[in-house]
Amino acid sequence: MNTVPLIEKTVHTVSSVMTTTLADRASSAMPNEWWWVVVWLAVGLAAIGALITALGLVLIYVERKIAGHFQCRLGPTRVGPFGLLQTLADTIKLMVKEDITPTEADQAMHLFAPFLALVATVLVLVVIPYSPILQIVDLNIGVLFVTAVSGYGVMGILIGGWSSNNKWSMIGAMRVGAQIISYEVSATLALLVVVLFSQTMSLAGIVESQAPGWWVWRAHGVGFLAFVIYVIAATAEINRTPFDIAEGESELTGGFHTEYSGLRFSFFFLSEFVNMFAVSALAATLFLGGWMPFHIGLSNSFNSIMDMIPTVVWFLGKTSFILFLIMWFRWTFPRLRVDQLMRLEWKILLPIGLVNLFAAAIVVLTRLFFFPGVS
Amino acid sequence: MGLIDFSKLKSETRTFAGKPVNVTIGPRFNKMGVPAKVVFSLKSLMEGMWLTLSYLLSPSTVVTKEYPENRLTLKFPERYRATLRLTNDENGFFKCTGCKMCERACPNLSIKVITRKGPVSDKMELDRYIWRQDSCTFCNSCVQVCPFKALNMTHDFENAVYDRRLLIYCLNRYAGPAAGILAAQDEETRKKMMEPRQPYGGNVPMNGYQLPYLKALPGKPADPAQGSNK
């Protein structure tokens, strides 16, 4: 079989493109040129800030537009051409609105919670490889890091709900706690399948391991099943319909953010959308090959055409696909009841995920997946 | 696959407390095994997703009306409901007889029909038809119950006002008998039978009162004795 060396060559060329991440630059500058450390860190922070702003502006607009058309409406049309400036107008409105803290609330914690929620999502954005030359930190324990900090966002929500001193907020926050802890298990099991196949936890490494093919199809059925489980569990983790029992406006008025207004409400709101982007980007990175272009076997001409599309476009395209999927779920499915939610996780997703993980282990051991020689 | 098979409905007579009663017996819910349930649920989820996707992809399904640039060409669905009106016959006389069926049918007391003894005919006839748009839910019940088809929901939706009390109207422009009776009379008697009415005259709150920014409306102050403010 001469397929393997050829693919190895592709992998090789791709990895030679890899340059150092911002964090690498910062740490290599550490011993003698300390100011460069500051510069690189500032660049990283600015990049993440810009990304979050852009995400907020674009995603909220897109979601409202898509939601409108899903429901036979038009969505925003008035502010700016096609309503493009609607999010900007809403942001200004939220900023000038009165920021109310209830008198009975725990002031300090009430103030602190929204930032905690947003920080958790930022931490996930830091490790995602957006393109071979665009990544802020490449941790060798990337997947572990992601699962750890994404559970950290629930702290913000729990503290926000607890400190509001309001029964709706409290119930909403407790529901989020139960829900995220439960679904984290399934999400992690699904991520582990990919870790088994790619034999690395570094996200950049996982992307590179998919040069011969994306894990969603290359790992036979197990990869696809893990992908499905991850999308379901991720939707639940970011509290989106059909799993939005945390907000459940028909039962809990606003859930954990009932008592939030103005800028701090917008932080919760923003963190929901950035979260959505983060899980979509993760799913794209782990299962759909991240920035890796789509290649078919040995058809060189096809592959070189695919290579001409910039890697960032590939990454954004795959991420948008999953984002669209999550939005589609939200505007189609009815909300689950709390007990149904728990049953779905503990009685259905978790057993399937466990069996799937074992099956994946067997597939990896017997090397039955496609192109085993490469990764 | 529906949950109930309607072709399996059965009718029979049962005895309750010594009396025979006709009952209809529906079949039990179709019992589904776990695999069938999973297939059924997944299928219905897919159907839902397909439906919303078809809405997304075909802009012709959008029902939103843009406004106000196209005010003049705005088209409404036929059954759009915005303002209640009394319908007229071909001579311009309203058909309402003052039977008060609509008043009874209204779920939130948004209609008050005030009748009077006609000065000529000495029979009951409509004096004021008062409609509270502020509490109306546009349920259309009044239109449906009217035995004379004397009511109609029109499409005039631009009803915003600065004072909520201005949403309480008197709908008839004259007090008098219904169209059928009026049409049978000659010109002289007709004039005697009809008495003009203002939208904000009579037993509506703005009658005779004044706010700093709002002039008093034409009409006499409300009479405590309902419907007899002549």
Ligand code: SF4
């Ligand atoms: S539409 Fe319904 S609520 Fe309105 S006046 Fe008629 S009966 Fe009453």
Ligand code: SF4
């Ligand atoms: S509108 Fe119709 S139902 Fe109501 S009082 Fe007149 S005739 Fe009777």
